[in-house]
Amino acid sequence: MALPLSLTGKYWQLVDSAPLAGTPAQIAHAIATARGIDLRSNPLPATDLLSDTARAAQRIRSALARNEHIGIFGDYDCDGVTATALLVRFFRRNNVEPFVRLPHRVRDGYGLKRHIIKEMRTQGVTLLITVDAGISSIEEVHEAQESGMDTIITDHHHPHAQIPPAYAIVHPALSPRYPRPHPSGSGVAFALVRALEGTEEWEGHKEDLCLAMLGTVADVMELTGANRTLVTAGLTALKHLPAHAPIAKLCAQAGVDRSRVTARDIAYRIAPRINAAGRLEDPGIALQALLSGESALAHLGVLNAQRQDLTASLLADVLSSLHLSTENSPQNVPPLLAAASVQYPEGIVGLLAGKLTEGYGKPSIVACIRGDACIASLRSVPAYHVTEGLERVEGLLTTYGGHAQAAGCTFPTKNYPELIARLLDDISARVRPQDLVPTLPVDAVLSPQNITRELAQALGHLEPFGEGNPEPLFFLPNVSLSAVRTVGNDSRHLQCSIGTTKAVGFQHGHLRSRLNEPLDLLCRIGLNRWNGRTDVQLFIEDMRHTECSKRNAASEMQNAQRILHS
Incomplete structure (x- = not known):
């Protein structure tokens, strides 16, 4: 059965933990406990x-x-x-x-x-x-x-x-x-x-x-x-x-x-x-x-500004070469995204591979061609250890090394087709299709009334956020947006309100025409400091139509009702 996907093609997975009800401090503590995060101050290992x-x-x-x-x-x-x-x-x-x-x-x-x-x-x-x-x-x-x-x-x-x-x-x-x-x-x-x-x-x-x-x-x-x-x-x-x-x-x-x-x-x-x-x-x-x-x-x-401009232009080129756009469903994308060109600089291929994997939930390889040799960066998802994958095809490589989800390698240009084919076969043999869909973990289900400045401050105690401890994501079922408008260069971003709470959705401007009906939202909760005021603010990570989620994710909605009424 196909996974229910959001408007941006992602799957939402409710974290398997106890219902989060209670004070803001109790909610933050429950999230930390579910993640195995020790909030106490501990010394560094000897x-x-x-x-x-x-x-x-x-x-x-x-x-x-x-x-x-x-x-x-x-x-x-x-x-x-x-x-x-x-x-x-x-x-x-x-x-x-x-x-x-x-x-x-x-x-x-x-x-x-x-x-x-x-x-x-x-x-x-x-x-x-x-x-x-x-x-x-x-x-x-x-x-x-x-x-x-x-x-x-x-x-x-x-x-x-x-x-x-x-x-x-x-x-x-x-x-x-x-x-x-x-x-x-x-x-x-x-x-x-x-x-x-x-x-x-x-x-x-x-x-x-x-x-x-x-x-x-x-x-x-x-x-x-x-x-x-x-x-x-x-x-x-x-x-x-x-x-x-x-x-x-x-x-x-x-x-x-x-x-x-x-x-x-x-x-x-x-x-x-x-x-x-x-x-x-x-x-x-x-x-x-x-x-x-x-x-x-x-x-x-100066170099950082150049890097930003170069990455944006080359990413558009990579997406075009792979026939990808924001309209592609991740389920219609191959298990390995691969691109190679003489136009890709060695220093940018890792950024391009990272954006492909982040956007489509698939392992990726982007290579720059330098005559008879290629220099490539790879990125992967938790379900596939990319460096171990390279070990299994090392006969095609000149050098390689890296980690579970990021690696680099060099190889003769003539080996590129066979390398891609063998990596594709390796991924297909070892990873289930459902593990190659971009997935967002849902830490809790809340109603708009639960979103307060006190909750945002309590969540701050979970810092630092990053790999293994991402910013908590909250599921807000069946909400309506008001005062919706697009902002930023090329109208890339959204601004709106949910009740009395202001919200922003970065890179979601293209969805503006699809937001005129009840939505389920996946949000981060933060604070907006402006002119001496500190107010709670929502950062919209993803959206999906409520009716669609009721049909395709009944168990999640039942869990939402259980949490909201506890």
Whole structure:
């Protein structure tokens, strides 16, 4: 039987939890309990729970004592740049200037390469530390070892069966006692810095917390457990940084009010700026912005604007090539969305793949063609581990690596048709069709009378929101919209009222003509601060016609009545 879909082609799934009735505080607590979120303040895990942390710290201290030349190799994304900044700041506190090498996305590609090992050797490096990279670099680490260079790997990417012959590998997946969810690359680097400092507070530790928080949010890590603790502490630290701190200046440039900063601000307004450098030019620009600010901050702002314009135009091209539009039902879209072109820059393919998967609920691969080689980014849904999928077709690939829902690979252009066909077969064999429909989880069913400023404030205690702890979504059955109008460029957005509560629906302007009958709404609840007033506001995530939902989702409506009358 076909799933009942909303006006935007999504399926709504009521979270399997007890009815949410009671005070705003009780509703917020019930949501936290259903998600397994601990609202208490918990310490970060001990650093010795991470494999080889003590061995790595001892080797670094030895290098400092012997005045060895130390090299740091990172990554070009926000997680890799912030992890690099963490180690650079540690060494500078110890009056050491390390040799830093971040890969250029086009000239170097992802990961540690042999020519970079040669650069390190030419610079006289005797201890190489990788951050957010290195776990797949078996041959490169062996070459460094042969040349008399010790390597410490700090990484969090999916390890293969064989691991590099490094002096030490600090990696959560190789640490059976380390609690889940695992940290990002910057989270691993922060744990190493904690071990090196030997205390929980040191000169500049608040800014280091901010860096680890930035990388964790940007890399879309699950914000529960230790990651929640780290991000919460980082957001608090950000509020108290002096205005001259580079990260504080970055927030000011992005228009982020640090006194009210949230993980959403980091994900949508700060991290993209840091990532823009590696996507379009050189990640070293982002590193300098985080370490010293100055002109590099202004450069980031320009690159971010270019990145936004380029992504919008190329996404339209991708959708056209796949014959997709806002009118497509996800059930009529193939299980794998694939696009490749010489026009797609290496730094933008990941954004394009992410938007395809987010919009259509299917795994995606977008590749840039560079002569006889392709460089691709993949994104996926929870039902399909995309990096394990690449493992099953590794004979077609030159390189690959990543996580469960995000990966990258390179391969000969001639292999593209066979690669797409085999990935399509792999997905079809392992994933049920109903798991390839965009699904929105419904945390509770409310009536408009339940939507109060007090509820919005209570929900704020569930912050930080992100992967594993999204902003709660509430089902409002059988409501009528008033004062409906479209706003924004090209009338992309909706503004309306539900009773006396104002609401906004971003990217829903095209639905204006279909909203003249009773609707079921899926909304986030927030606060709108304007001219000294603070009022509750609804953010409409999705809509569907009430009569349709009564026919196709009777059980959900029965549950709605049970909750609303409890």
